[in-house]
Amino acid sequence: MARTELRPVVKLRSTAGTGYTYVTRKNRRNDPDRLVLRKYDPLARRHVGFREER
Template structure:
């Protein structure tokens, strides 16, 4: 897979500092900035913000 297209694969890392990650695809045209999603962190056992890691 190429990472230069309009929909690259990105890694989302937990802001709780637990080291949990999710992988997803984002549309670079609609979301040019870093992606932030609220998802479940099983280590923290709560929903926290996951920020795009580069």
């Protein structure tokens, strides 16, 4: 049970507006704010920021 509380599954949505998403886990203690990662968006064909969606 402790695993789901500390490292929840979060959905990362593209900021390019394509609707493409990634799914990952995050450590709530290290990253309490919304996560933003720069990843590849195949619909936009470039690297863009992916923001955590709640």
